[in-house]
Amino acid sequence: MLGGFSEEQIKRYSRHIILPEVGGKGQKKLLSSKVLCIGAGGLGAPIIEYLAAAGVGRLGIIDDDTVDLSNLQRQVIHGGNVGKPKVESAKQFVNNLNPDIDVRTYSERLNAHNVVDIFKEYDMVVDGSDNFATRYLVNDACVLTDTPLSHGSIYRFEGQVTTIIPHKGPCYRCLFEHAPxxxxxxxxxxxxxxGVLPGIIGLIQATEVVKYLLGIGELLVGRLVYYDALNMTFDEIKMRWNRNCPACGEKPKITSIQEEIYGESCRI
Amino acid sequence: MVTELDLKGDVCPYTFVKTKLKLEELEIGEELAVTFDHAPAVENVPRSLKNEGHKILGIEQMGDHLWKVRIRKA
Structure with a gap:
């Protein structure tokens, strides 16, 4: 044991420890961090894959879906697991990749009743959901519980990413007040x-999570990166805090999570 | 007081990784003496340590394939 690391951990994390910005101290921070991934689908797959490899000590994974053959065009962690619950498939992948990780699975839908209790257990939330109801639920619950959030979403050939540190920068509702x-x-x-699109967007999200946990670099706070795969362009949209924001404004309307706001939510 | 670290049998890059982990446990200004038997480490480790700002106080050859590198933590 050297610096609290086993021989195996010294080898596994050596390329991190070598970096002056990480070192043994940074690696220990990662190992003692708790991150919740919303969804184990297109975005969730690369997020889970790389956060596990990086040694984020506890990974919570919430998804109520099962692996379908049509998922495997992009959801790279679920190979050989068609028909299995995605959380189980993801857990199996993580256990094979890095036994240091404590995986907590939630085979349920995120909803107004469970969201706050689950979020309280984590240092950061990564949203890999694919619908507006969940996206707004996650944003509002992060603002209410003061939990940092990485937002990502994809559509055909385009994706967007931003990082939300509640009350220190704008939230998702500051930019898009209501769902379409x-x-x-x-x-x-x-x-x-x-198929490759969620890989790019999910890994930008994972990068932001690792940076936040290490306390290094400049986060995408108040900035939304818009990626266009067909033209291979990355544009940056400035986001401003909206003082009338219903979630994080001066007089927020959303002071608790009420089911009716989020309406009929489709699958993560 | 000098802290000793025996890295005989270790090769690059673990020679540097382990030296770095040991340095993280020390206070600024403290001295660490590391023993290596992997020849490339004698060049590589001091270079990497200097990049991180630490001071190399000396490199002594102790035997046929044995070196001791003395470092002051910055």
């Missing part, structure tokens, strides 16, 4: 998605 009406935006299932 149901049916206006087609889901991935209807619209299609380029």
């Amino acid at each position: 009406p149901p049916g206006m935006v087609p889901s991935c299932q209807e619209a299609g998605v380029l």
Whole structure:
């Protein structure tokens, strides 16, 4: 044991420890961190894969879906597990990759009743959900519980990412106050998605999580990166805190999580 | 007081990784003496340590394939 690391851990994390910005201290921070991944789908797969590899000590994974053959075009952690619950498949992947990780699975939907209790257990939340109801629920619960959030979303060939540190920068509602009406935006299932797209967006999210946990670099706070795979461009949209924001404004309307705000939520 | 670290049998990059982990346990200004028997480490480790700002106080050859590097933590 050297610096609290086993021989195996020294080898496993050596490329992190070598970095002056990480070192043994940073690696220990990662190992003692708790991160919750919302969804183990397109975005969740690379997020879970790389956070586990990086040695984020506790990974919570919430998803109520099972692996379908059509998922494997992009959900790279679920190979060989068609028909299994995604949380079980993800846990199996993580256990094989890095036995240091304590995986907590939630085979349920995130909803107004369980969200606050679950979020309280974690240092940061990564949103890999694919619907507006969950996205707004996650944003509002993060603001209420003061939990940092990495937001990512994808559509066909495009994706967007931002990092939300509640009360220190704008939240998702500061930019998009309300979800578009149901049916206006087609889901991935209807619209299609380029298989590599969630890999890019999910890994930007994972990068932000690792940076936040280590306390290094400049986070995407108040900035939204918009990625266009067809033109291979990354644009940055400035986000401002909205003093009238219903979640994090001066007089917030949302002071608790009420089911009716989030309406009919479709699958994560 | 000098802290000793025996890294005989270790090769790069673990020679540096382990030296770095040991330095993290020391206070600024304290001295660490590391023993290596892996020849490339004698060049690589001091170079990497200097990049991180530490001071190399000396490198002594102790035997045929044995070196001691003395470091002051910055």
